Amino acid sequence: LYRVTLHPLAKVPGPRLWAITRLPYFYNLAIGRLHFRVHELHEEYGLVVRVAPGELTFITESSWSDIYLKPQGKPQLQKELAQHGLTVPGLVLEANDSHHSRKRKNFASGFTEPAMRQQESTVIKYIDQFISSLRERSSKPINLNEWCSFLVFDIMGDIVFGESFDSLETSQTSEWAKSTFSYAACQIIGGVVQKFWPFHKILGYLIPSSVRKGAAAHEQCTKEKLDRRLAKSNPQPDMITPLVETLNTPLGLTYTELRKTIIDIIIGATDTSTLALGAMVYFLWHNQDVLTRLTDEIRFAFATSADITNDRLKQLPYLNAAITEMLRLFPPIPGFLRRIAPPEGCFITGSYIPGNTIVSYDLWAGGHSAENFFRPNDFLPERYLADPPKEFKNDKRKSYRPFSFGPRNCIGKNLALLEVRLIISKLLWEFNMELQEESRDWIQHGAFDRPPLMVKLTSVRK
Numbered sequence: 001l002y003r004v005t006l007h008p009l010a011k012v013p014g015p016r017l018w019a020i021t022r023l024p025y026f027y028n029l030a031i032g033r034l035h036f037r038v039h040e041l042h043e044e045y046g047l048v049v050r051v052a053p054g055e056l057t058f059i060t061e062s063s064w065s066d067i068y069l070k071p072q073g074k075p076q077l078q079k080e081l082a083q084h085g086l087t088v089p090g091l092v093l094e095a096n097d098s099h100h101s102r103k104r105k106n107f108a109s110g111f112t113e114p115a116m117r118q119q120e121s122t123v124i125k126y127i128d129q130f131i132s133s134l135r136e137r138s139s140k141p142i143n144l145n146e147w148c149s150f151l152v153f154d155i156m157g158d159i160v161f162g163e164s165f166d167s168l169e170t171s172q173t174s175e176w177a178k179s180t181f182s183y184a185a186c187q188i189i190g191g192v193v194q195k196f197w198p199f200h201k202i203l204g205y206l207i208p209s210s211v212r213k214g215a216a217a218h219e220q221c222t223k224e225k226l227d228r229r230l231a232k233s234n235p236q237p238d239m240i241t242p243l244v245e246t247l248n249t250p251l252g253l254t255y256t257e258l259r260k261t262i263i264d265i266i267i268g269a270t271d272t273s274t275l276a277l278g279a280m281v282y283f284l285w286h287n288q289d290v291l292t293r294l295t296d297e298i299r300f301a302f303a304t305s306a307d308i309t310n311d312r313l314k315q316l317p318y319l320n321a322a323i324t325e326m327l328r329l330f331p332p333i334p335g336f337l338r339r340i341a342p343p344e345g346c347f348i349t350g351s352y353i354p355g356n357t358i359v360s361y362d363l364w365a366g367g368h369s370a371e372n373f374f375r376p377n378d379f380l381p382e383r384y385l386a387d388p389p390k391e392f393k394n395d396k397r398k399s400y401r402p403f404s405f406g407p408r409n410c411i412g413k414n415l416a417l418l419e420v421r422l423i424i425s426k427l428l429w430e431f432n433m434e435l436q437e438e439s440r441d442w443i444q445h446g447a448f449d450r451p452p453l454m455v456k457l458t459s460v461r462k
């Protein structure tokens with residue numbers, strides 16, 4: 001009764017049951033449909049919703065800066081599930097701001113525009129291998145999502161360790177990729193059980209042993225790859241190169257931090273980009289006029305596939321608008337960017353939020369809300385052109401931030417956009433695509449089930 005009457009969040013709109021117990025939230029999270037449900041709640045209750053006894057989600061444009069930017073003279077809002085030194089975290093779950101900033105600075109040079117230019121030839125090498133593998137399978141339906149996953153893993157393996165995962169070569173998911181889920185599950189559960197210190201270690205044993213073994217195998221495999229890379233006397237320039245000089249010094253990373261952050265980066269890079277590529281193909285197929293306009297833009301712009309470069313693709317307005325629109329409708333990380341209000345509370349979108357409340361901007365709900373976008377459920381790249389048609393003039397463009405915001409935003413944004421631009425353009429330059437009947441509702445899948453995205457590709461190049 002307290003939670004719906006006297007609790008400091010009692011007046012915030014939301015379903016009663018969700019305000020009383022976290023069970024509906026956990027249930028929807030466990031079945032991978034939390035983002036769909038939270039969107040429905042925002043449709044029903046408005047811009048701020050109480051989604052659990054102590055948790056609010058927002059879809060207001062201004063909540064981005066209130067939640068994710070560092071307030072002047074104060075620490076940034078703590079990331080929920082960040083790890084407080086009970087284990088050595090990588091970048092994503094690092095709770096300590098100064099450690100986070102040291103780790104981030106060390107990696108930042110690997111993600112700048114000049115660094116991307118250096119990595120572009122590696123990315124293109126794998127895309128060309130991908131295209132020729134698909135050409136061999138042309139005219140038969142293939143699971144394009146699986147092939148995109150092979151591709152982005154091989155790219156990341158090369159950029160990070162200087163060796164591919166050989167997924168395109170073998171048409172198989174690598175052991176490293178297979179054990180990713182176990183590793184990620186252990187990291188997240190590790191964040192939850194630390195709250196029960198000093199019983200966190202015992203509680204950790206509640207994780208099924210198969211998952212613990214998978215996570216250990218993942219760490220071991222990463223260690224072997226990293227050690228091989230560090231032992232190379234004359235490696236090609238890659239993401240590790242700038243880190244070697246300061247390794248194990250106060251300004252640099254420790255070996256364990258490096259190993260853990262590499263895992264964060266590869267996990268952060270692969271699933272997200274694979275999903276984005278699948279979503280792009282899906283939306284294009286369902287919007288044939290957009291597909292035609294985009295295909296024309298690409299095929300007219302380039303005489304040969306070798307002419308397709310990131311610098312030139314950045315100049316194609318419709319391509320970039322279509323990618324932005326895809327990320328609005330299908331943000332690969334749809335929500336769960338949770339932060340904790342400081343003990344003294346804080347202001348979000350002008351309202352006082354009591355201390356220790358969990359707060360987040362919900363990307364899925366925000367992107368699909370008519371409060372933020374005209375015809376929010378339609379795939380309309382025109383809204384992101386430099387001079388959009390007037391019906392989009394009230395779109396709240398700043399409520400679109402699929403790479404998040406502030407000191408903990410996506411470090412890999414430039415690489416992600418480079419990959420998506422190049423892969424989609426080379427696919428459209430080379431093939432006509434036909435989404436198969438069984439994948440026509442592909443976008444409806446939950447966060448944990450990945451049905452195949454069956455597509456028939458027909459080469460238009462002789």
Ligand code: HEM
Nearest residue numbers: 091092268269272273276333402403404408410411412416
């Ligand atoms: C379309 C593709 C991608 C999307 C939509 C995306 C989105 C995001 C978002 C929303 C966050 C913030 C997470 C949070 O606050 O908890 C994030 C963080 C991160 N992303 Fe990405 N990402 C993408 C691709 C990549 C790529 C290609 C890389 C690496 C090469 C990468 C590496 C990371 C890392 C390491 C973080 C944590 C940053 C930190 O804590 O300082 N991501 N990403």
